[in-house]
Amino acid sequence: RKEVEQDPGPFNVPEGATVAFNCTYSNSASQSFFWYRQDCRKEPKLLMSVYSSGNEDGRFTAQLNRASQYISLLIRDSKLSDSATYLCVVNREPAGTASKLTFGTGTRLQVTL
Amino acid sequence: DVKVTQSSRYLVKRTGEKVFLECVQDMDHENMFWYRQDPGLGLRLIYFSYDVKMKEKGDIPEGYSVSREKKERFSLILESASTNQTSMYLCATTATDPLDEQYFGPGTRLTVT
Numbered sequence: 544r545k546e547v548e549q550d551p552g553p554f555n556v557p558e559g560a561t562v563a564f565n566c567t568y569s570n571s572a573s574q575s576f577f578w579y580r581q582d583c584r585k586e587p588k589l590l591m592s593v594y595s596s597g598n599e600d601g602r603f604t605a606q607l608n609r610a611s612q613y614i615s616l617l618i619r620d621s622k623l624s625d626s627a628t629y630l631c632v633v634n635r636e637p638a639g640t641a642s643k644l645t646f647g648t649g650t651r652l653q654v655t656l
Numbered sequence: 657d658v659k660v661t662q663s664s665r666y667l668v669k670r671t672g673e674k675v676f677l678e679c680v681q682d683m684d685h686e687n688m689f690w691y692r693q694d695p696g697l698g699l700r701l702i703y704f705s706y707d708v709k710m711k712e713k714g715d716i717p718e719g720y721s722v723s724r725e726k727k728e729r730f731s732l733i734l735e736s737a738s739t740n741q742t743s744m745y746l747c748a749t750t751a752t753d754p755l756d757e758q759y760f761g762p763g764t765r766l767t768v769t
Contacts, residue, residue: 547698577757586746586760587699630698643714644758646691648698 544569549631549647556654560621564650566631567613575634576607578616580627581649587630590616621654628652659683660761662747668767675734677764679747687750688730689714689758690722692743699746705730706752737768 549566556562568576576593591598593605593614604617614631631647663678679688689704691714701714703722711722719741723731734741744765748758 551696586762588760589757592757643701643704646699648696 545647546570546635546645547631547633547647549650551648551650553651553653556621556652558621558623558654558656560654561617561619562621562652563618564616564629564631564652565613566615566647566650567611568631568633568645569612570633570635570645571609571612573633573635576605576614577632577634577644578603578605578614579630579632579646581630582627587646590629618652621652623654623656626652626654660747660749660759662745662761662764664764665762666765666767668769669734669737670769671738673734673737673768675737675766675768677732677734677745677747677766679730679732679749679761680728681730681747681749681759682728683749683751683759684727685749685759686727686752688724689748689750690720690730690732691746691748692716692741693746693763694743702732737766739768742766742768 578590579587580590581587593607597606602619606615628649628651630649633645636643659682687706690702691699693699705711705724721733746763747761750758
């Protein structure tokens with residue numbers, strides 16, 4: 544079983560739609576969680592951290608379910624510029640040590656007119 | 657803004673050649689990482705360094721070595737390049753806080769023929 548699993552997609556959605564991605568992780572001791580965004584032929588960039596209580600940043604909402612070991616990302620009112628690959632990322636190391644991240648293979652989103 | 661630069665965007669080498677990939681960051685971050693990214697496999701950690709002259713193996717260190725003589729510079733070395741090392745190589749850096757995001761360089765697309 545992969546440490547971090549994502550549906551590769553692609554998710555093709557019209558502009559304005561709401562889309563949700565899920566990600567599952569296998570290591571119950573994982574400490575912190577992130578969503579990164581990667582545009583085509585570019586480097587990954589942090590989109591948002593995922594907190595136990597859930598967090599929201601504009602049109603983006605991230606949720607963590609430790610009991611079921613999954614993370615979700617919800618994008619509301621999709622824009623063309625949201626088209627990218629979204630990487631689910633889990634930190635395997637305890638707090639206080641250098642971060643060692645495990646990356647999912649990514650979910651590709653294509654927003655269309 | 658954090659800036660992470662990599663010595664080349666594209667590189668073509670022959671099997672058996674020694675290859676150096678260089679990464680430089682300007683943010684005085686302690687931790688630096690080398691990943692490779694392949695379709696369907698995501699980003700995989702090759703080596704990381706949490707201080708000058710310190711290094712630790714990641715998940716796939718075989719066939720690679722690293723060097724960190726100065727805080728801002730982290731080099732990845734392929735002692736004898738092989739075709740299965742054809743990949744996108746990404747350098748990343750982060751401050752000591754483990755919850756801090758990783759900042760990536762633009763990547764080097766290496767082709768070994």
